[in-house]
Amino acid sequence: MLPAANRMRKSGEFSQVFRQGKRSGNQYLVVHTISDGQINEAGLSEVGFVVDKKVGLVVGKSVGNSVVRHRVSRKIRHIIRHYLDDLTCTAMVIRALPAAADATSDVLEQALLKEFRRLSLLRSDFSRSKNE
Numbered sequence: 001m002l003p004a005a006n007r008m009r010k011s012g013e014f015s016q017v018f019r020q021g022k023r024s025g026n027q028y029l030v031v032h033t034i035s036d037g038q039i040n041e042a043g044l045s046e047v048g049f050v051v052d053k054k055v056g057l058v059v060g061k062s063v064g065n066s067v068v069r070h071r072v073s074r075k076i077r078h079i080i081r082h083y084l085d086d087l088t089c090t091a092m093v094i095r096a097l098p099a100a101a102d103a104t105s106d107v108l109e110q111a112l113l114k115e116f117r118r119l120s121l122l123r124s125d126f127s128r129s130k131n132e
Helices: 011-020 066-080 098-102 105-118
Strands: 022-025 029-034 046-050 091-096
Touching (some): 011 029, 011 046, 022 105, 029 105, 046 066, 066 091
Parallel strands (some): 046 091
Antiparallel strands (some): 029 091
16 A cells, blocks of 8 residues: 555546656556646655556457456555655656556566656666565
């Protein structure tokens, strides 16, 4: 579970990140982010998750039933909580794609870190080992 101050809940916040933010993605997920300081006055990074149940037009496949979708969101939520203090953005929405249903936590973490680096979302002094 993410701390309450880091959870994005309002649909307006999601919409603002989708409309005004930058985005980058891979086969497992898409990361939408905004760094303008308008969403969270406390200066903390807020994170929201989107795991659609409808069939995507491009892929022609959904993430899965509710059990699978919740499993994917729990994996991503567990991964992201380790990086909250190292994020440089104000708000982020992580959208899971159908391939995430079959991915392990390690694969999802590598995919997420790849997008963090691509969008320059981690502090430059960030260096986390898997043993910490």
